[in-house]
Amino acid sequence: MSEFKTIDKALRTAGIFYIDLLQEELQYQDHIASGRLAHSFKPKVSERGGNLYLEIVSDSSYMWAVNDGLPNGVKWSSYETGYSDILDWSKTKGFTFENKRHENLVISKIVGELSSKYLTEGGELVANRRYGFIEMSFAKADSMGLNQMIEEDILKQIDAVIGEAGQSKAIQLTIS
DSSP states (O other), X not given: OHHHHHHHHHHHHHHHHHHHHHHHHHHHTTOOSSSTTTTOEEEEEEEXXXXXXXXXXXXXXXXXXXXXXXXTOOOOSSHHHHHHHHHHHHHHHTOOOSSHHHHHHHHHHHHHHHHHOSSOHHHHHHOSOOSOHHHHXXXXXXXXXXXXXXXXXXXXXXXXXXXXXXXXXXXXXXXO
């Protein structure tokens, strides 16, 4: 059925819009260090029971920690692991230190703060929103009317494939 191919392609294209919104929100919340999370999103279209479904998937192991935060702090397997992780992160972010002593003090302070709560004091000052990048992104898509635009675009494409305007109304299309 060529309508399925048309819908599949349109859904994958729509997925790119959602991914762009997720990446923008991560950038706004200042969560991009290496870019691994931001570039881990992929559109996945699957067919179940004659229906096509669009999902935005990620293979990032820490996506939910970034989205929801960790109220009880970050659990390190050892202080050295936490220290080296934060030191690597600080270099990726472009932090500069006056000397090795200053570097050790700053990194140790961050590791200490993160072990008691997910968000450091300095992190609270960086952005006024630090959690919920997924919810924020989909709320923005909703406020833009993205779902309705996608539905209308897909129905127009189906009409073009069928060759008759308005015939797509026989196809039930629900985006939520």
